[in-house]
Amino acid sequence: MAGAALVVGGAGVASAAEASASQTFSGAFVSSFRIDRTVSEASPTYGDVVTVRTNVQRTSAADLLYGVRSDVPPCFERVVGTTNGQASGGAHISEPHGQFSFSGNRVGWTGPGVGPWFWMETDYTVLCNAGNVPTGGAEFASVAGSYRGSMSLGPTVNVKRLGTSVFLTQPAHPQVGQQVTFSVVTTNVPNGDQVAFSIDGAPAGVGTVNNNHATLTYTPSSPGTKEVRASFVQTGTHGGSASAVRTMSVSQANVNSTVSVDATAGAKVGQVTQLTATVSPAEAGGTIVFSDQGAEIGSAPVGADGAASIDWIPQTAGERTIDADFSGRTGVNPSNGATSVNVAAADPNDVATNTTLAQIPHGQVGEQITLSATVDAGVAGGSVSFYDGSTLIGTAPVDGNGQATVNWTPSTEGDRTVRAVFSGHGVYLSSQATTQTFIAPAIVEPEPEPEPGPDPDPDGPNSGSLGSLTGSSDAGNASGSLGSLSNFGS
Numbered sequence: 001m002a003g004a005a006l007v008v009g010g011a012g013v014a015s016a017a018e019a020s021a022s023q024t025f026s027g028a029f030v031s032s033f034r035i036d037r038t039v040s041e042a043s044p045t046y047g048d049v050v051t052v053r054t055n056v057q058r059t060s061a062a063d064l065l066y067g068v069r070s071d072v073p074p075c076f077e078r079v080v081g082t083t084n085g086q087a088s089g090g091a092h093i094s095e096p097h098g099q100f101s102f103s104g105n106r107v108g109w110t111g112p113g114v115g116p117w118f119w120m121e122t123d124y125t126v127l128c129n130a131g132n133v134p135t136g137g138a139e140f141a142s143v144a145g146s147y148r149g150s151m152s153l154g155p156t157v158n159v160k161r162l163g164t165s166v167f168l169t170q171p172a173h174p175q176v177g178q179q180v181t182f183s184v185v186t187t188n189v190p191n192g193d194q195v196a197f198s199i200d201g202a203p204a205g206v207g208t209v210n211n212n213h214a215t216l217t218y219t220p221s222s223p224g225t226k227e228v229r230a231s232f233v234q235t236g237t238h239g240g241s242a243s244a245v246r247t248m249s250v251s252q253a254n255v256n257s258t259v260s261v262d263a264t265a266g267a268k269v270g271q272v273t274q275l276t277a278t279v280s281p282a283e284a285g286g287t288i289v290f291s292d293q294g295a296e297i298g299s300a301p302v303g304a305d306g307a308a309s310i311d312w313i314p315q316t317a318g319e320r321t322i323d324a325d326f327s328g329r330t331g332v333n334p335s336n337g338a339t340s341v342n343v344a345a346a347d348p349n350d351v352a353t354n355t356t357l358a359q360i361p362h363g364q365v366g367e368q369i370t371l372s373a374t375v376d377a378g379v380a381g382g383s384v385s386f387y388d389g390s391t392l393i394g395t396a397p398v399d400g401n402g403q404a405t406v407n408w409t410p411s412t413e414g415d416r417t418v419r420a421v422f423s424g425h426g427v428y429l430s431s432q433a434t435t436q437t438f439i440a441p442a443i444v445e446p447e448p449e450p451e452p453g454p455d456p457d458p459d460g461p462n463s464g465s466l467g468s469l470t471g472s473s474d475a476g477n478a479s480g481s482l483g484s485l486s487n488f489g490s
Contacts, residue, residue: 050124288302
């Protein structure tokens with residue numbers, strides 16, 4: 001006769017806790033066996049990998065075990081190569097051992113007759129809709145080919161949606177009738193799903209996500225300031241999220257702009273040279289991106305006088321081409337300018353250095369990233385200052401290996417330009433390095449689903465069978481009948 005079912009990992013249990021269920025069954029002869037089944041996470045998130053463990057333990061007499069099988073729901077995807085187990089008195093075995101078999105959502109083990117226990121476990125990727133999900137059950141054979149147990153033993157887990165984020169790049173400021181492309185970068189949004197764009201709260205269209213990107217083209221028909229937003233609607237497996245609102249200014253007709261570029265006189269390897277770009281017509285707004293022979297130096301905002309400046313430390317002597325690309329602003333089209341700068345070699349007693357900035361992985365607002373810069377081998381002393389655009393992140397000393405590191409917790413989303421500037425030390429001259437990275441918005445965590453309650457006791461006072469339910473509904477009303485109930489609540 002089956003014993004009572006015990007479930008652990010119900011309401012209020014942290015997601016790191018296990019969920020488990022146990023039940024005792026009679027064997028084929030005089031023995032009884034207890035099945036203990038655990039899932040490594042009581043509240044997994046969509047996409048998590050969990051371990052399902054089945055343990056069969058003889059609790060009386062001396063019947064042997066000839067087989068154990070475990071079923072999981074279709075939304076549990078088996079991780080091939082992870083099944084392993086052990087019988088009492090035997091060696092630990094792992095997939096693809098011949099005693100294991102796989103069919104659909106079932107993992108099975110068959111042996112020559114062992115006792116008093118056997119366990120096995122398999123990893124699965126959770127691909128279920130959010131909510132309470134029964135995880136199947138297990139059976140054992142104490143006579144070859146004759147299985148007992150329950151494939152609905154459980155436990156039940158509470159699956160959470162995977163959080164998402166949507167980043168909307170700043171749209172260009174077009175004129176009436178000029179096509180503009182809205183572009184988003186998403187986090188955790190599946191390929192093929194759609195991002196909806198709105199302008200001033202009204203739907204503007206959708207873009208299909210492919211490799212975390214989606215776009216929509218739009219042609220404004222009237223001038224004015226418009227608020228653009230992109231959002232992803234919650235699904236059964238993924239939480240919803242929305243971008244920050246971007247302001248797009250549409251003018252009746254844009255004017256063209258020009259950019260002139262200047263550098264302070266006497267540019268020299270290892271010494272700071274100031275670069276200045278001036279936009280005409282002059283007005284605050286937009287940014288200038290400076291480049292040395294096509295390699296980005298950094299960016300600076302355009303001030304009210306139309307000028308933007310940045311410090312540059314040349315690392316190569318000779319003639320260098322400095323480009324300045326203006327992003328454009330409301331009513332003014334983008335443009336670019338360039339100038340040639342003759343860079344003198346370092347003094348004979350000075351030593352030019354080379355600073356490199358380690359590649360920065362794409363990050364997320366609020367999550368810490370370690371920045372690392374290396375000055376030429378053998379250079380020790382001095383310091384490296386790290387910048388996010390023109391904002392100082394922090395300064396660190398250069399160690400004996402020529403390395404300096406700081407921790408950075410980004411607070412601004414989007415494409416970021418990070419610079420590392422070596423201060424110079426003794427005869428060693430200054431140098432700098434620049435790299436780009438993308439910082440995604442913070443993940444929007446979905447609202448949790450209700451936690452599962454205890455699984456029902458198959459032999460409890462409320463056990464029984466529920467008769468058929470039939471009925472029909474239409475748009476205005478619903479009708480139906482409740483079939484017979486046998487032993488319900490008896």
